[in-house]
Amino acid sequence: MKRSPRDTQLSSRKITRRGLLLGGLQGAFVGALAFRMRYLQVDHADEFRMLAEENRINIRLIPPSRGEIFDRNGFAIAKNEPAYRITIVREDAADVERTVARLTNLVKIDPEELERAMTEMRRSPSFLPVTLADRVAWEDVSRIAVNAPALPGITPEVGLSRHYPLGPAFAHVVGYVGPVSDYDLSRIEDPDPVLRIPRFQIGKVGTEAKLESRLRGEAGARRVEVNALGRVMRELDRKEGKAGADLQLTTDYELQSYVQARLGGESAAAVVIDLVDGDLLAIASAPTFDPNLFVRGISVTDYRALTENKYRPLASKTVQGIYPPGSTFKMVAALAGLEAGIITAEDTFYCPGHLEVSGRRFHCWKRVGHGHVNLEKSLQQSCDVYYYELALEVGIERITEMAQRLGLGQKHDIPMSAVAEGLTPTKDWKRRARGEEWVIGDSVNSAIGQGYVLASPLQLAVMSARIATGRAITPRLVKKIDGIEQPSGGGTSLGLNEAHLRQVRAAMFSVSNSRRGTAYSNRIIAEGYEMAGKTGTSQVRNITAAERRAGVTSNADLPWERRDHALFVDFAPYDNPRIAVSVVVEHGGGGSTAAAPIARDITLQALYQGDPPLDAYPSKDRGRIKTQQERLRALRPTLQAEAKSRA
Numbered sequence: 009m010k011r012s013p014r015d016t017q018l019s020s021r022k023i024t025r026r027g028l029l030l031g032g033l034q035g036a037f038v039g040a041l042a043f044r045m046r047y048l049q050v051d052h053a054d055e056f057r058m059l060a061e062e063n064r065i066n067i068r069l070i071p072p073s074r075g076e077i078f079d080r081n082g083f084a085i086a087k088n089e090p091a092y093r094i095t096i097v098r099e100d101a102a103d104v105e106r107t108v109a110r111l112t113n114l115v116k117i118d119p120e121e122l123e124r125a126m127t128e129m130r131r132s133p134s135f136l137p138v139t140l141a142d143r144v145a146w147e148d149v150s151r152i153a154v155n156a157p158a159l160p161g162i163t164p165e166v167g168l169s170r171h172y173p174l175g176p177a178f179a180h181v182v183g184y185v186g187p188v189s190d191y192d193l194s195r196i197e198d199p200d201p202v203l204r205i206p207r208f209q210i211g212k213v214g215t216e217a218k219l220e221s222r223l224r225g226e227a228g229a230r231r232v233e234v235n236a237l238g239r240v241m242r243e244l245d246r247k248e249g250k251a252g253a254d255l256q257l258t259t260d261y262e263l264q265s266y267v268q269a270r271l272g273g274e275s276a277a278a279v280v281i282d283l284v285d286g287d288l289l290a291i292a293s294a295p296t297f298d299p300n301l302f303v304r305g306i307s308v309t310d311y312r313a314l315t316e317n318k319y320r321p322l323a324s325k326t327v328q329g330i331y332p333p334g335s336t337f338k339m340v341a342a343l344a345g346l347e348a349g350i351i352t353a354e355d356t357f358y359c360p361g362h363l364e365v366s367g368r369r370f371h372c373w374k375r376v377g378h379g380h381v382n383l384e385k386s387l388q389q390s391c392d393v394y395y396y397e398l399a400l401e402v403g404i405e406r407i408t409e410m411a412q413r414l415g416l417g418q419k420h421d422i423p424m425s426a427v428a429e430g431l432t433p434t435k436d437w438k439r440r441a442r443g444e445e446w447v448i449g450d451s452v453n454s455a456i457g458q459g460y461v462l463a464s465p466l467q468l469a470v471m472s473a474r475i476a477t478g479r480a481i482t483p484r485l486v487k488k489i490d491g492i493e494q495p496s497g498g499g500t501s502l503g504l505n506e507a508h509l510r511q512v513r514a515a516m517f518s519v520s521n522s523r524r525g526t527a528y529s530n531r532i533i534a535e536g537y538e539m540a541g542k543t544g545t546s547q548v549r550n551i552t553a554a555e556r557r558a559g560v561t562s563n564a565d566l567p568w569e570r571r572d573h574a575l576f577v578d579f580a581p582y583d584n585p586r587i588a589v590s591v592v593v594e595h596g597g598g599g600s601t602a603a604a605p606i607a608r609d610i611t612l613q614a615l616y617q618g619d620p621p622l623d624a625y626p627s628k629d630r631g632r633i634k635t636q637q638e639r640l641r642a643l644r645p646t647l648q649a650e651a652k653s654r655a
Contacts, residue, residue, distance in 0.1 A: 069202050072225030073168060075252030077182055077215065079261040080287070080487055085178050086216065091169035092149050093142045094162065096125075099134035101161030108140070110158055115148045117141045120307055139207055142304045143169060170209060170303050176296040177265045180324035181257070181424065181485070183214020184299035202227040212302065214324070215255065215485070218423035222489060225252035256488040258287035266613050267292040269643045270606055275318075275594040277325035278606065279469035280614050283585050286473070286481045286497020288422070289614060291466070293325040318569075319594075327420075327427045330462040331592055334544030334599065335390045336577045337411070337457030339475055339512050342383055342395075344410035345402045346508040353383040353511040359393035363452070370396050370452050373545070387515035388525045390543060392456050399455035404446065407454060408432045413502055415470035415481075416463050422485040430467050433460040457546060465592045468577050473588035475516075476540075476579035478502055478509050516540035517582050530604040532580065532612060534624035539611055541578030543599035548572060563597035571595040574602035580611050587614050609636075 077086035094115065101107040108126075111117070121141060129138045140162075141148075149164040156162070170185045172178065187207045193199050202208060202224075210224065211217035228249030233242050267278050271294035280290040295317070301310055314322050323329065345351040361377035363370050372378065372392040378385070386394035399407065411417055417432030431437075433454060435446035453459030463471075466483060473481040480499035487494060517540040519525040520532075526543040549570050551560055563571040574596030579588040589611050596602030612620040619637050622630045 069205060070228035070230055070246065070249055071202060071205055071208055072227050072249040073251040074170065074185070074209070075223040075225065075254045075490075077223075077255045077257065079257055079259050079264070080289075081260065082256070083261050085174050085257070085259075085261060086170065086172055086182050088168040089171045090166055091143045092146065093165050093167060094140045094144055094148075094152065095137040095165055096129070096140050097134075097137050097161045097163070098129055098132075099161075104129070104161075107159060107161060110155075111140070111152070111162055114151050114155060115141065115144065118307070121305065124305065137163065137165075172299045174261060174265065175298045175300060177261070177268045177292070178259070179214075179296045179299045180293045180326065181214060181259060181264075181291055182299070183216040183425065184212055184302040185209040185216050186212045186302050187305065200224075200227070209303070213425040215257070215423045217425060219255065219486070223252040223255070226250040253490040255486060256491075258282070258285075258289065258484055258487045259291065260289050260617075262618070263614055264290045264292060265644050266290075266640065267610055268294065268296060269640045270609055270613075274596065274602075274606075275320065275325075276592060276596070276603075276606070277329060277465040278591045278610055279326055279465050279589065280610060281469050281473045281481065281483060281588045283473055283477050283481065283579070283587060284498060286484045286499065287487065288483050288485050289587065290610070291326045291424075291485070293323065293329075295319050295321040297321045324424060324426070325592070325594070326465045327422070327424050328464070329592065329594075330428045330430050330464050331573050331575070331594075332459075332461060332546035332548075333416075333457035333463045333468060334546035334573070334575055335392075335457060336468055336471075336542050336544035336575050336590075336599075337416075337461060337463075338387060338390070338395055338455070339516065339542060340411045340414055340416070340471070341398055341402065341407050341455045342387065342512055342515075343414075343475075343504065343508060344406045345398050346383075346511065347410065347505060348402060348406050350401050351383070351398065356380045356382045357386075357394045357397040359391050361393070363393050363396040365396070365400070365452055366448055368449055370449070383511060384515040384518055387512075387542060388518040388522050390519075390526050395455040396452045399451040400448065402455075404451040404454055405434060407451070408434050411461075411471075413480075413504070414474045416461075416467050418467065420466060420470065420483050422466075422483055424485070427466075428464050430464055431460055431462040457544065465590045468575070468592070469588050469590035472577040472579050472590060474499075474502060475509065475512060476585040476588055478504055478506060513540055513582070516542055516578070519543065520578070526600045527576070527604045527608075529626070530600070530608040531626065532608060532624055533626055534612075534620070536581055536583070537612070537615055537624060538582045539578045539580035539608070540582045541576060541604070541607065543604055544575030544577070545597075545599045546573045546575065548595070568595050571597055574599045576600075576603035576607040578607055578611060580615060587611065589614070609633075 074088055076084060076088060079085055098104055117140060125138055125140045132138055152159060152162060152164050172182065186209060188203045188210055192210060193203060203210065211220040216223065226249050228247050230246035231244040233244060263280065267290045271278060271292060274294055277293045278290065279288065282289050297314055359372055359378040359381050361372050361375050373390065377393065378389055378391040381391045381394045385391065411432040417430050419427055419429040438444055438446050450459055454461050470481060470483060478501060480502050482497040482499055484494065484497035520527045520539055520541045522528060527541050532539050574593040575591065576599050577590045579585045589607050591603040591607040593602045612624055622634060625633050
């Protein structure tokens, strides 16, 4: 059918409108596209170029070199050493289990360590390397290199690892490092990104932990090009980090090694303080452990052996252990009485062997009593009744105030783990802590270092040092940080009457050098090296009236856990004090028999800076001491051998 001219005209108009509409839409689209391209390529070109670059370029942290730790003479006691390790990249290994099986046929790998690595591998991206074994021998590395074609994804690497050349001798002081755990991260409010590097090591206990921020250093960085999967293709540049600070401790490794060996198999602690700067020359707990076991993760078997040992080798008894100080506390009560003007050195109390207080009988260690006792005799023979009587007149507040002036009941600021504050009780303390009122019997007990009084071996050494010098000596463990000398602990005057201090020192000298002194058998006879000391025995159990009537059971007949603690404190030489020493032997029995011999030997070793001559000892002891010195010398070379290489 033929279309009319009118229909043709209408159809033409429709086509024109549609064309215009379509053209307009196309023009709008092209305009929007051009505007967007201008936005991306011109207006915000720099911003999007940077985003694209960041998608291609990654920043990877470089672990810093950890600061090393040295003794006062520059011998390394915690150092970094090259260590070979074996890593695996899961995506390159293809069949991981088969590859690992081949590896274990060539190299012996601890099953527990291997299991940890496999767990880590399952949680990590497939392109990240995971350590299968650490600190492997060069022979193992060579064996892997030769068999490389059969071990896809396996790579031997070299890095730095922490090593403790003296092992057990400094375990409780320096502590150890270990891989960062989730628990470690949870305790840090804003963790340093370097802590998230796989198997990065941080200090766990001891100086390593307390000075972690100084030892760790600052991480470096490297720019690497990665592909779409995040795998590193090449390194573009790097900026090395800042190594951690080196520390120089105040301890002397030879004396520390000797003290550790001398404590032997006892559950014990010993502290040696220099009286010039308050330097801790030795601070040892026994038994000890090898911190190298913890560096890469201790085995369950080894850890259980440490935690199940009743002597608690993991505990740093020098600062964590708090004990009733027993008769070593009597100098505190004596000085409190002298300073208050309540007694003089010549005043006496009568000791019949006990004292009745509020219907309760407080016994002296000597059942028949000491008779009339003055200050010197009270310390020389360790009469308890003298101090019972003294406590009734002086009162607990004065005694506690003196104890705190002498360094007890204080948390001394040294970088070791769990430093204890101890306890010097007051009436208000008992009311708050126990909800009970103070009774007179509490004062009587406190005066002889029993009851609520608690002190650490470190605090007892500080007490002895302050009595010897009359200064507020504070213990110092860090001598230098990156070569910068740290503040001295020499202290200023305590403000105590020097005459009173001389009277107490003379009584302590009598303890060690008078024939009736409780430490006479453990005296030093070398002229100019004589020591002044005090024995202590602190009870850990109550003795019933029935047991007293029948005869108090000997410590030797009791189970180890129920025996008394043995203590001894001293300073030497008496005429010109240079060092102060404290020794605590847990459940050792008597201070004069268990702690005093150890303290005497340590004191001589510190004064002579090596094995003392036999004529420094009483003649009856020389044969035994000679044998002992030979035995201890045989124990120490394994501790000293590696330390001979200075940093």
